[in-house]
Amino acid sequence: MSLYTIIGAQLAFGHVALLDHADFSLEAGERVGLIGRNGAGKSSLLKIVADLTKPDDGLVTRQQHLTTVYVPQEPEFDTDISVFDAVAAGLSEARALLDEYDEVAHRLADVPEGAEHDALLARMNTLQSSLDSIDAWNWRNRVETTLEQIGLDGDARVSALSGGMKKRVALARALVVQPDVLLLDEPTNHLDFEGIRWLEDLLVSQRAGLFFITHDRAFLDRVATRIVDLDRGRLLSYPGNFSAYQTRKAQQLEVERVENDKFDKLLAQEEVWIRKGVEARRTRSVGRIARLVQMRNERADRRNVQGNVKLDVGQGEKSGKIVAELTDVTKRYGARTVIDEFTATVMRGDKIGFVGPNGAGKTTLLKLILGELTPDDGTVRIGTNLQVAYFDQMRAQLDLDKSVADTISPGSDWVEVNGTRKHVMSYLGDFLFAPERARSPVQSLSGGERNRLLLARLFARPANVLVLDEPTNDLDIPTLELLEELLTDYDGTVLLVSHDRAFLDNVVTSVIASEGEGKWREYVGGFTDWQVQRDRSAQIARDALKQPAKEAAQESAQKDSATGRNAQRAAKLSFKEQRELEALPVQIAALEAEQKTIGAQLEDGSIFAKDASEGTRLTERYGAIDGELLTAMERWDELESRRK
Known part of the structure; x- marks a missing residue:
């Protein structure tokens, strides 16, 4: 049974449909990567799953007592507290129940038998049952265990931490809850290479269902067991990692293009026919006219591929x-x-x-x-x-009060790129800024749009x-x-x-x-x-x-x-090493063949739909073979050089 299901979800901001009768489900143990264009609505969908917002329409169901934890792109903390307290904040509900339990226990000791005493006793039993169900009695031990797992110093102050370490604190605060579903929005932001590798290992080892947004393709390849593409309001699911998705997506778009070409050709023929006039008015042509009207409506409703x-x-x-x-x-x-x-x-x-x-x-x-x-x-x-043209990750070059167009070409409607003069609106259109968006102030842009604007400004300068x-x-x-x-x-x-x-x-x-x-x-x-x-x-x-x-x-x-012969023998290969050298080429060939076979299974992607745990095992084995091949080749090189 699915942990979480969305059927026919609709969500719009203004005239833009972010979700258009979208369907989604998350199974236990799945690690689903959500991808899509900037502004497509990925974060909005993640917040719907987190129950932080509601769709305009559609059915949302979840398993009873499902624990879901959401980690936003930029986690917020009270910077004056310790790391221990920041992580323990994830168990605030459990700690509140404990505080109430202690309060009820103290009151119960002072209240004589009677109606109030019975009510307090009933409340105490209810609290005890709730505390047992969420293992709240050991909350301090859970926090300390999580801190050790994540590699954090509980005594450190949050205010003294780097962006990468604050991201670790946010993950620890989520994991200490022991959630059924973990929701992550751009989890690799602020992490360096070692931090990203650490996070990959951590997430692959987790038993919780995982639904995350990232643009890091290597991260998707390592972590995801399924890719969900938010494409023009619809959610399209692809089993396997990102590499498998790329292959299937290209095939799907090609099929879609061929079908649209056929449809457009038939529609053009019908439009020529209707313009003939006389034949179209005959009674036997009524059905054909109705079909033409339907085809026109279908063409109008078609969701064309977004421009690049x-x-x-x-x-x-x-x-x-x-x-x-x-x-x-x-x-x-x-x-x-x-x-x-x-x-x-x-x-x-x-x-x-x-x-x-x-x-x-x-x-x-x-x-x-x-x-x-x-x-x-x-x-x-x-x-x-x-x-020199400089791209600043902090976006300090952008004046938030200026319009998008003025940022590219202050005081002029034209910009020159490689000797070609272009209108600033046309140039911004190349970077997917609609004319109304081009007149908006920079401060109204999303993070992805600001980066696109910086690229537009960067590339406009020789x-x-x-x-x-x-x-x-x-x-x-x-x-x-x-x-x-x-x-x-x-x-x-x-x-x-x-x-x-x-x-x-x-x-x-x-x-x-x-x-x-x-x-x-x-x-x-x-x-x-x-x-x-x-x-x-x-x-x-x-x-x-x-x-x-x-x-x-x-x-x-x-x-x-006693003689120099022993020393000479020591420099040569022993019988065991000679046998090892002879066996290594066969071992290397076997590892390469195994990796090729696993690669074909992963690229196909069906293994993840049939058995997600087996897909995960194969993904991990594929990466482990790289290390075994390197070790075997280095050993072969060492023994071969000693034999000469």
């Missing part, structure tokens, strides 16, 4: 070959060294991603490269003819260096994919800070990563390449630490040996 943002960046003149050259650059803030003796050269056309924990110094490093900050030590040589600080926040997936294409084809230099792993993989050609304690290092490739190289470097470092002990053991063996 049209991105085109203004190309400036070419910069010098070298954009920036940093030599032994060091930057400190007080006693803390943020950048420690970093050396790198940024060439024209490079697309560099900056990755590291929140607060590691990514923005500081960007400003050093652009010459906006002076290093404490070392030298920075800035290239010639740089035209530039040969694009600096993008978290450009993917609040952008819907189609806009993200178009932005990826634009940046990939862009001839200039791109400096990108992002926590979107898929975006980094698809755009950047190298990664400059924080190694901790102010150390930074450049890696060739995207985010996944950086992870592989980082893990290999860490393994090499661990092996290097073990090497002195290994050499000492070998030296001891040589001294104890």
Whole structure:
């Protein structure tokens, strides 16, 4: 039986239908990712499920005694309290019942037998039953256990926490309730890579039903067992993760396009027929005329695919070959060294991603490269003819009182992009701003709309260096994919800070990563390449630490040996290692075949509809095979090199 069901839901703001006879259900143990365009109504649907708002029409049913907890995009706390108290606030209902129970118990001791005594006793029994059902007696232990699970210090003050740690507190406050359904709106906001990976592991291990909104495609692939697409007011369900959804969605849109083309062709033929006039007035044509009227109505009611943002960046003149050259650059803030003796050269056309924990110094490093900050030590040589366009994640460049149109082209109705003059309304239309929206003040825009406006402003200016600080926040997936294409084809230099792993993989050609304690290092490739190289470097470092002990053991063996033959044998493979080396290619081939088979099952997506737990197991196994393959290949390389 479904935990939660919506049938025929309708919801509109003004003339815009966010939900149009939409149906939705959530089964126990499911992890459903909700996607859709900015402004499509995703957060509104999540609030309906959370029972924070009601649809205009439709039937909503839920299981009896269902516990649902909602975590908004920007959780709010009393900043003067401790983390323990903030998490314990999730059990406020249980604690209120406990307080009432204590009060009734005290009153009961002072009231003589009689009607009042009996009423208090009945109330006490009712309270005890309620407290037992929600396990409220152990509320303090539940809070402490949850704090340990999430990795939080209960004594810390909420006011001293970073955005990422506050997000953890919000999740802890929700999980301490032990909900049946967990609702998350953009849960990865404010989290760095380690935080996102931690959250993925946490959610995959939870038994609660999960319904969440995110634009992080890698997160959807790792966590979701089903994708629900809010598309033009309807909810379309796709079993499997995001990769499976992409395949099925493309097939569905192609079928829809073919069917619409056939319908439009037939309608055009009928319109030609009706205009002939004489034949249409005959009695035997009445049915055909009625069908034409029906076809016209169906065509009017058709929900056409929404347009995509049209991105085109203004190309400036070419910069010098070298954009920036940093030599032994060091930057400190007080006693803390943020950048420690970093050396790198940024060439024209490079697309560099900056990755590291929140607060590691990514923005500081960007400003050093652009010459906006002076290093404490070392030298920075800035290239010639740089035209820099900057995208600010805090949206500080936006004047909230200005209209959208004035933000793009102050005092003019025209904007010039790549030498082509366009009316500002037409240009804003490329970024999905309707004319009435273009005249609205910036403060009336949603987070996603403000990001689109920043992109419109950024791309209207000629530039040969694009600096993008978290450009993917609040952008819907189609806009993200178009932005990826634009940046990939862009001839200039791109400096990108992002926590979107898929975006980094698809755009950047190298990664400059924080190694901790102010150390930074450049890696060739995207985010996944950086992870592989980082893990290999860490393994090499661990092996290097073990090497002195290994050499000492070998030296001891040589001294104890009567001849040098034993030492020679020690350097070669033992019989067991020789057998292991012979077996490794077969093992590697078997792992690759297993991963290919699982990949085909996951891509099909039907496994999640048949058995959600089996789908989850296969998803986890698919990821585990990567690690086993890497270990097997490294072992084969080690044994092969020793055999030579």
